[in-house]
Amino acid sequence: MNYVLNDRESSKIVEFIKNFARKNSLWVLAYGTGCGAIEIPPTMTSRYDAERFSVRGAATPRQADVLLITGYLSVKTLKRVIRSYEQMQDPKYVIGFGSCTINGGMYWDSYNTIKQLDLYLPVDVYINGCMPRPEAVLAGFAKLQELIGKGEANGWKHYKENLEWYRQNQQKLIKNWKMPDYNW
Amino acid sequence: MTFWQTLGAVLLTILIAFISGLFYMGIRRKVIARIQNRYGPPVYQNFLDVMKLWFKESNIHHGIMQHLAPLWMMAMGVSTLLFIPIVYNSDFWANFTFKGDIILLLYLMVFGSLGFALGAGQTGNPNSAIGVTRGLSQLVGFELPWVIALIAVMIQYKTTSLTDLVAWQQQHHTWIAFEQPFAFIAALLVLPAMFRYSPYDIVVAPSELASGPASEFGGKYMGLMMSSGSIFMFAKLALIVDVFLGGATSWLWMIIKTLALYMIPVLWSTVNPRYRTEQAIWSLWRWPLIFAVIGLLIATV
Amino acid sequence: MADLIYENTVVNVVKEHFKDDIIDAKVRRQRRVELRTNTNNIESVLLFLKEKMGFLHLSHISCVDWIEENRFELVYILWHPQEKVNVLIKVDVDRLNPVAPNIDYIWPQANTYERELREMFGIQFEGLVGRHELILEDWDDLPPMRRDFDTLQYVMQNYTFRSGREDAQDVRETIAKRTGEEIPEFAKKYSR
Numbered sequence: 001m002n003y004v005l006n007d008r009e010s011s012k013i014v015e016f017i018k019n020f021a022r023k024n025s026l027w028v029l030a031y032g033t034g035c036g037a038i039e040i041p042p043t044m045t046s047r048y049d050a051e052r053f054s055v056r057g058a059a060t061p062r063q064a065d066v067l068l069i070t071g072y073l074s075v076k077t078l079k080r081v082i083r084s085y086e087q088m089q090d091p092k093y094v095i096g097f098g099s100c101t102i103n104g105g106m107y108w109d110s111y112n113t114i115k116q117l118d119l120y121l122p123v124d125v126y127i128n129g130c131m132p133r134p135e136a137v138l139a140g141f142a143k144l145q146e147l148i149g150k151g152e153a154n155g156w157k158h159y160k161e162n163l164e165w166y167r168q169n170q171q172k173l174i175k176n177w178k179m180p181d182y183n184w
Numbered sequence: 185m186t187f188w189q190t191l192g193a194v195l196l197t198i199l200i201a202f203i204s205g206l207f208y209m210g211i212r213r214k215v216i217a218r219i220q221n222r223y224g225p226p227v228y229q230n231f232l233d234v235m236k237l238w239f240k241e242s243n244i245h246h247g248i249m250q251h252l253a254p255l256w257m258m259a260m261g262v263s264t265l266l267f268i269p270i271v272y273n274s275d276f277w278a279n280f281t282f283k284g285d286i287i288l289l290l291y292l293m294v295f296g297s298l299g300f301a302l303g304a305g306q307t308g309n310p311n312s313a314i315g316v317t318r319g320l321s322q323l324v325g326f327e328l329p330w331v332i333a334l335i336a337v338m339i340q341y342k343t344t345s346l347t348d349l350v351a352w353q354q355q356h357h358t359w360i361a362f363e364q365p366f367a368f369i370a371a372l373l374v375l376p377a378m379f380r381y382s383p384y385d386i387v388v389a390p391s392e393l394a395s396g397p398a399s400e401f402g403g404k405y406m407g408l409m410m411s412s413g414s415i416f417m418f419a420k421l422a423l424i425v426d427v428f429l430g431g432a433t434s435w436l437w438m439i440i441k442t443l444a445l446y447m448i449p450v451l452w453s454t455v456n457p458r459y460r461t462e463q464a465i466w467s468l469w470r471w472p473l474i475f476a477v478i479g480l481l482i483a484t485v
Numbered sequence: 486m487a488d489l490i491y492e493n494t495v496v497n498v499v500k501e502h503f504k505d506d507i508i509d510a511k512v513r514r515q516r517r518v519e520l521r522t523n524t525n526n527i528e529s530v531l532l533f534l535k536e537k538m539g540f541l542h543l544s545h546i547s548c549v550d551w552i553e554e555n556r557f558e559l560v561y562i563l564w565h566p567q568e569k570v571n572v573l574i575k576v577d578v579d580r581l582n583p584v585a586p587n588i589d590y591i592w593p594q595a596n597t598y599e600r601e602l603r604e605m606f607g608i609q610f611e612g613l614v615g616r617h618e619l620i621l622e623d624w625d626d627l628p629p630m631r632r633d634f635d636t637l638q639y640v641m642q643n644y645t646f647r648s649g650r651e652d653a654q655d656v657r658e659t660i661a662k663r664t665g666e667e668i669p670e671f672a673k674k675y676s677r
Contacts, residue, residue: 017235018239020232021232021235021236021239022236022239024229024232024236025229025232025233025235025236027233030390045220045222046220046221046222049217049222049223049224051213051217051222051224051225052217052222052223052224052225054225054226054229054232056225057390058395059390059391059393059394059395059399060311060394060395060399060400060402061402062244062399062400062401062402062403062406063395063398063401063402063406065236075622076620076621076622079622087244088402089240089241089242089243089244089402089403090240090241090242091240091241102647103646103647104644104646108640108646109636109637109640110636110640111629111634111636111639111640111643112621112629114644115640115644115645115646115647116644116645116646116647119645172643173643173644174623175623175625176622176623
């Protein structure tokens with residue numbers, strides 16, 4: 001009659017509760033980088049209502065959990081996005097939105113948009129399409145929730161561990177690097 | 185009442201206020217969603233939000249005042265709650281009430297906002313500074329009619345004790361809301377401003393101020409603010425129920441009355457856009473103040 | 486075809502007033518008048534059109550890079566609010582030494598357009614005040630809208646592509662093959 005849980009099992013239960021809370025409360029930073037930002041209002045409002053899946057907007061990076069990169073990302077915006085991302089509190093997730101974040105999309109030969117987002121930020125979920133419709137966005141959120149529930153959405157840990165590599169890639173594009181430290 | 189009984193009552197009061205406050209906020213989100221023709225989040229969504237915020241693994245602050253700011257809010261919420269008698273004629277749920285608690289509550293309800301303003305000032309975020317200015321302006325706006333309404337009640341019944349007010353209402357089988365309607369109307373009109381709901385949400389204003397004073401608070405600080413917000417919300421509702429709506433003979437009545445009262449600012453806020461700062465203050469100093477002063481005149485005559 | 490009374494009036498008045506300083510003046514179509522002058526006279530032409538003719542609004546300052554003829558062509562687009570007529574005033578600027586007069590004392594909004602042209606084409610406006618960066622940030626290459634700026638080469642140098650991108654067929658080539666049309670010489674540079 002030994003019901004006392006050992007350490008490993010109890011930490012598993014704690015992790016399960018933590019992940020359950022995290023996946024059911026996603027606060028999305030309201031920051032539109034490209035044309036995809038126009039798909040966010042219908043996703044959030046009454047037609048598609050992302051709030052019923054516990055996805056809600058957050059006003060500032062400090063409060064947010066999810067950073068949506070909505071579409072193309074110019075080098076100038078990348079600097080701000082990195083800064084916003086680093087201000088967010090762990091655990092935090094990134095969703096790459098639209099084909100521009102995956103391989104440059106229709107801006108593949110543009111001189112000032114990046115072609116591959118995961119060189120600069122740790123992306124947990126990609127949503128493809130140009131632009132993805134709100135259904136696709138909701139599917140992306142569902143995928144992210146599934147990953148969080150399994151404890152596999154660990155992009156933020158990966159970013160912290162490989163900060164040097166990410167910094168190298170970022171500084172290759174952003175020549176005038178005047179930024180605060182990580183999570184200042 | 186032994187020490188342990190008091191402690192148990194206090195802790196249980198805080199716990200029930202916390203849970204019901206979070207549920208009220210969840211109901212609010214659901215109501216707003218239904219009015220906007222959406223399905224809306226589950227009612228327990230706010231519990232998950234608070235849990236998630238407490239489970240955050242990094243929490244940044246920029247100095248000791250910012251570190252303490254949510255604690256001021258929590259201290260205000262808890263202390264306000266504990267000086268309000270919850271259940272009529274019950275020693276166990278009377279908590280710390282004493283003769284003159286209304287006057288103490290008038291002080292306590294301002295204290296947390298001022299402490300939080302100091303903390304928000306230390307973040308150095310310009311949005312915080314603007315939010316604090318607006319918040320203090322609005323505080324001046326709603327404190328005036330609110331205090332005058334309470335003074336009118338205090339003068340009319342010649343008491344500064346919440347217990348006495350509740351006892352009078354229970355013994356005469358009536359509510360002060362009917363006996364002193366002008367003060368009650370003034371209190372109702374300032375209620376959205378006290379909760380910072382639309383049209384008085386100039387302080388948080390997510391789309392223009394990036395949530396104002398709270399813009400640099402993340403992780404556990406945000407979680408503490410949500411918890412204290414729910415407790416303080418319940419405390420304010422309980423105070424108005426005690427003063428104007430006859431108090432409660434049991435926890436069930438208290439919850440029914442506070443929820444019904446809470447629906448008034450909620451429904452009012454869902455259909456209203458945002459005031460500008462000067463509009464907010466003018467709207468608070470016009471009809472609410474007029475009603476409060478009429479109530480005061482009736483009480484003194 | 487509607488009668489072009491006002492359009493012709495503009496052409497005649499401007500020609501009469503400026504004589505040889507106007508290189509070319511013609512009516513393109515309804516509500517569209519085209520003038521051509523040089524950098525020395527552009528300010529007086531613009532002032533004349535604004536003060537005497539009533540073209541009160543500067544819609545845009547555009548630029549065309551005629552790399553083969555070694556010149557930039559600045560296009561000032563004015564709008565007459567009452568008569569509803571557009572006037573395009575074209576000015577040639579030397580491509581090697583692109584200098585044009587600053588006109589933001591006539592229309593303050595010209596300042597933004599001129600800063601954009603300075604950034605995107607490298608055209609210098611005499612006495613233009615304003616931060617050097619408008620849209621780009623930390624740009625140290627050729628101005629990117631010039632035609633001798635090789636975008637593809639720049640992209641290949643600075644960005645990495647995800648592997649799998651090579652699978653994508655060139656759309657122009659695919660269409661050309663299907664319909665049997667010939668790809669023009671200038672476009673071949675951009676197709677893979």
